Amino acid sequence: MKRLLQKFDTLGLLLLVAAAIYYSVTNLWDKWSLGLAIAGGVFILVGLVANYQQILASLGKRSTKYATNYVVSVVLVVALVSGVNFIGKRHPRRLDLTSTGRFTLAPQTTQILQKLNKTLDIKAFFPGGDYPPLKELLVEYQTRSGHVRYEFIDPDRQPALAKQFDVSTYGTFSNPFTGTQMKFGTVVLVAGDRREKIEKRSEEVREEDLTNAIIKVLRTEMKKVYFIEGHGEKSPEDTERKGCSEAKKGLESQGFRVETTNLASQAKVPDDAKVAVMAGPTTAPFEQEMQFVNGFLNRGGGFLLMVDPAPAPGLEGFLKSWGVQVDNDVVLDVSGAGRLMGAGPQIPLVLRYESHKITDRFKAMTFFPLARSVGPSKETVSGITVESLFKSNANSWGETDLRGAEASFDEKKDLKGPLSLAVAVTKEVKPATEKEPAVKARMVVVGDSDFAANGYLQQGNGNLFLNMVSWLAQEEDLISIRPKSPEDRRVLLSQSQQRMLLYLTVIVLPGSVLIAGITVWTRRRR
Template sequence: MKKYLDYLGYVGVVLIVISLGSYLITSVFKLFQTITILTGLVILIAFVLANLARIREFFSKRSTKYGTNATVTAVLMLTILVMLNFVASRHNYRIDTTKARQFSLSKQTIKILKNLKVDVKATAFFKSDAGQRMRDLLEEYAYHSKKFKYEFVDPDKKPAIAKQYGITSYGTTVIEGLGKVEKINKVSEQDITNAIIKVSRKGKKIVYFTEGHGEKDIDVQLQQNRGADGYALAKKAIENENYEVKKILLASEKKVPSDCKVLVIAGPQTDLLANEKDMVQEYLKKGGSALIMVDPSPSASLADLVSPWGIEVNNDVVLDFSGVGQLFGAGPAIPIAIKYGKSPITEGFQNVMTAYSLARSLKIKKEHDSGINFIELVKTGANSWGETDLQLFYKERKVGYDEGKDKRGPLTIAIVATKKVENDTINGISGEKRKTRLIVFGDSDFATNGWFHFQRNGDLFLNAISWLAEEEDLVSIRPREPEDRRVTLTKAQSRKIFWLGVILFPMAIVGAGMVIYIRRRK
């Protein structure tokens, strides 16, 4: 009987460990864990009561006292570590130590997640042993918003769920919100964020592109050597951000449609009619938003359209002789900009390039409405100037800076103008305080199919649209490319590392241990 009582203590400890271990794995304290731990405690108490005399005798020994002190110290340290781990698991903090912040979400995505007002769920359909990159990415999304939840489903193990969502291939992720569903097939921050935008926003805002004056065509696609001057890529990118894109012939309308969130005039070759300009002015005065892009002469300048808003369009062609454009085969007629005004549109743009093929310069008028606020959004470098002799430039392709006639850089090629409007009746809402938002570019080619993907051109255009639509958090997100951080070693360096790390250091540690052991034996 005494022999069996000795084993009771071990049984009780084992049952308690099993119960606690099961809880740590599942994070749920169910009936099984409760029964197990209670049984273990009862058996352990019975063991202690049955062996009180032996326990007293054991703890009265001198060796036991020293051993008890060591045990108590170890238990205290273990308890502290367990508590720290418990606190860290409930209040975790992440640090990305990579130089390019490769494993962190962009500021724009984080802003969207922080502003989520509805529940969004992602269901990723991957095999059980796949999808780690997507898992890491979705974990980052969930970390930044309690409104975002995700789940991984193996289509082979749960075919009913896969059939419910119409999944036909591995690696598909379904994003759900407000009863809407979006599917993506790439592990991409941009795709996931755009899908979240689509399912979490109510309705679609409409962006109108004017036509009838030789404007850039949003339906012309890039095919082999044709379509570089079209706006199909820009249209697709806008639609990806949950906007609806339409064409509008203002001459056939009585006013700019009340559902117009952003009006875009992209590089008209001929001037707008007088009644069309009146429509645009009325739209802006009531708190509308417009993106007006003009090109150098002989294209229409629309100077009288933007002049009431304090912006002057210069009759020149901006030339850039910094030599930066030569790095990618561009001449001086394609100025490169790396200087930007402080605005949500150009946040994070410092020291990155945007290019403008045949642009004219702009400036803020000295005399303008005091209620209008301006931002010089894009500026060229100091080695640029505005060539005013257009006949010499176009016909003879000869240029030269003329002091007193041409203006030396930096030159402004994009300006933002805003003005608060007290009485607004746009979009059918009366009496709401709004702000007129106007962006004027001295070039329309920067957003064409041929230039949209050059550096940050596309991002600048999309950010301008989002800002005009009063949704600054809807911006284009450029995915981070993994950096090549490899260290290349010579044969001599490899041999040194081998001898030091694999041979000498381990032998030194073993030798030091043997010396200490021999000294203690003496």
């Protein structure tokens, strides 16, 4: 019996190793891993008690001293390596060499995670209880914030938990390009008593999906954005090239609720509106309708106005009262940048931005088809701050002869670039008190509405539009560069290129190695 007890220390060590392996595989410290660890500790203690006489007798031997030095050295090395590994785990550094930054979290994601101040539980329901691509992404999120916790769950093995979170979407699908089987599932985000669900049937869960879900689950109120209609404006329901359905989709992904309103029939901007958008009116609104907008702004609302060149109305009278000047021109860019979009000089390209919350750290390229210049008026209005957001480049001008068949710069009539294309307006309508912050009216005026239309709402334009609305809604935390969808970067080869690649890899390279080998063998024979 005593001999059996003396072997317990070895058995205990094996149990501790098993607990460590179980935890490293499952990433869960559950009853099994805890039970193995406790049993291992108990067995080691029993083994040490059973062997204490032999241990005391061997302490005085020279071989024991050498062995002790050896064991201490090993322990120190293991402790050093473990410490370095722990630091590396808590503060990982990765080098992303992809041209699109595919493995780097977007600035908006990092910004939101750094400001996370409560626990966010992410439960991923996937077949088999694991999905490495998503796990790698969740590790990045957890690295950026200690408040993020994630867990993978197999809905077939834990049906009660799947039913609790109303999970029914999971399984496998075939990749149409490679034919490989891939998993899909449901990701549930829980913050307090709020939940948000991501369901994907035929594609992977991307960073964009996770970040948008985090925004929604953390938002305490659903802020409404109203698109004003009745004057030929672009509609958020229109899915055609000139519509704004993609803009609506982007706003909803950020947790906003989008609706439409008619000022003439409602006789006001809705009371629950946080932001009102007038996207390129083709006919002038009634003066009373703009008074409704004035009343909305003076309540602390946000207004996004996008005006197009004539014959579209410029709303000069309304904007003059807010310190904004709208020029009767079309901005032409002769730098050749418009060729990038397959267009001529009528599409000014913007690469540099003024200092403002909307454009903070914004470096993406944006473009504005058929834009007019909009800037601060020469006569300032008391209590109102007007700031330019971005300008056309130096090789541009504002063409004032809108009837001519050809355009050329006229120093006497035209406006020399760079020209302001958008402004941000701020007015304090209620001063701050000891209990409440100041209430401010906010307005953004852009000299083009097509930049937010479906046909032009690319990555840069889309981010800029969403930044404008976020600032107007006083959601500065959402102003940043958003995650972008992964690009399809497949290499497409013609038939001749495929044959050349086949000959090179199957015949030329192996043949060269074979010839080189025969040559060396022949020389050695001589």
